[in-house]
Amino acid sequence: MALMSLRGFTQTSRWFRFSSVPAFKFHQTSLMGATVEQFEEAKNKLSTLKKDPGNALKLKIYALFKQATHGPCDTPKPGMLDFVNKAKWDSWKSLGSISQDEARKQYCNLIGSLVEAEGGSSAQEVSAQPAASGHVYNTLLVSTEDDITTIKLNRPAKKNAITTEMYEEIIDALQQAARDTCVLTVFTGAGDFYCSGNDLSNFTKIPEGGVEEMAKAGGDLLRRYVKAYIDFPKPLVAVVNGPAVGISVTILGMFDLVYATESATFHTPFSQLGQSPEGCSSYTYPRLMGPGKASEMLLFNKKLTAVQACQLGLVTEVFPDNSFQSEVWSRLRSYAKLPPNSLALSKQLIRSMEKEQLHAVNDAEVERLVERWTSDECFNAVMSFFQAKAKL
Template sequence: CIWPHTFNFDLTLDNLLWMLDFVGKAKWDAWKSLGSVSQDARQQYVDLIDSLLAAEGPAVAAQPTGSAATFDTLLVSTEDNITTIRLNRPQKKNAITVEMYNEVIKALEQAGKDDSVITVITGSGDFYCSGNDLTNFTKIPEGGIEQMAKDAGELLREFVKAFIDFPKPLVAVVNGPAVGVSVTLLGLFEIVYATERATFHTPFSQLGQSPEGCSSYTFPKIMGNAKASEMLLFNKKLSAVQACAQGLVTEVFPDSSFQTEVATRLKAYAKLPRNSLALSKQLIRGTEKERLHTVNDQEVERLVERWLSDECMQAIMSFFQAKAKL
């Protein structure tokens, strides 16, 4: 979950999704809940983020064309028994807005009920997903920071739940770099295909935060505790080849033939009996679904605590100040 996509630092502030509202318009009533942070520090933080927002410019979602459903941040279509959900903000490296979170939940709900055999998630342009957009949470709720963190936690809980409960085979087509929650969710997919230039990064501890997307459970299960800790605790970025060797990615393809080779495989899978695939997925995933929901709840509770902590606040400020000097 990590760093604003705008500055090409290849590190998107995904969990800052939930924190950034207290820079919005410098509403001091919300800042009061930060207690130990001095007014000077607050103002420096506001000035810093305001400058980053000014440099970024307005975050206007790309308008979908030819989509079977009406979405502002996604392209959703069904063809050859394959429903494709495409993150569609290429000019922002598919950084996730609050609207996109809600639209992905809606798109998954629709895809779970349609007649397609498999569902694919991918990105438009050169990025799969660069994490969360800097402009998220521009309005502070009446309850201030604590209410903001609670609301954000509930949105994250529902977002991850949509992946846990999805009834059909789910395939990630990782067409470029992936950061934060777009990486942590991969443990909930049946297949993950990646182009050779994809990278996978989850630098949570760098911002005083903690993992989400059930990765605290799925990553150790997939790659072992030591390798999972390198990613989730110590911010190690994996290449596509490394991610494949560790079991996070199913197969890696040359960038020049990526789309063609993946399409060939997907079309073959989509010819398989739909109900057979869905029921088989239930057998494979059903034994751990309750566990995944418990993990999701635990991760969200811990993140809400982190977002409200002085340590997280100071880590975010230090990180932004360091990057602003580059």
């Protein structure tokens, strides 16, 4: 366990490099105490950035946002092993007692500099609006346009691997999307990966209560995460823009449409990591593709091409790489013009036939995974994974 913790510390240290802040020139139009409207506009612009600004700048953005909306940091310092939240706390604390007006001004200037560095916003990006809640996410880009809410996984440098923070933000984004006025909700990934699944560095963050406490907390989070998909009341679409791994694949059985680019792949290497299926895939996969093909994926780690996944019913349709985005979004915009209540009520009717069963499957899968996470077999498999990565 000590080796895993050390490995996690090394990875996290690489992730947060405070001394290498890019030398962005601050926005030339210095604001004389930014208004609330200007602050809201800056939040909107943040969701249109195409490039990940890097962790040091994201920490600065987070700190200025907290200072602007809450005031000086007054929360307890996270534990030494909670690297991510400690880094965020340190960044917020470093702002000291600067006023909320000053924090708003610095926030607006910084976002303006990032937009300028990308050469300004395209027409498509200008028309995109943030989620109705105005919520700022650290690991997601959430926007609304043409009656479509888009939730984009935004850790492209890490192939959109899902951290604990990201799970919580996705749950929140789904809950917000369920309440907004948009007709469709779409999931996709930033960069050339859809999602590489669970970030295994989550397993290195052992709390004081030990592995058992970590497994219990992870199980509770996973149960809530899958529940958010089961209960989602409106049409849900996955736009799979690249390779997909693990839970990003198993949860696809909860989507109403899955559109994939032809270069996408689908992989669920659970037994390889000493784990077991989740996302209700132990129920949805046999229904979609039959027990034999489901076993090839869930038990024997078979990776599917987009075409194979479509033939098995996991993917709705495959599009050529060079026309994927234009074809898919043109189609989705036309779907979003359909009567919203009719779509939502029809989706809820279809889901109601199996909703109770899905919740029972989710509970059973979580219970099995909590047992797996505390087993020597899983520990050794994850250790082997990190050791293999260290040799690369």
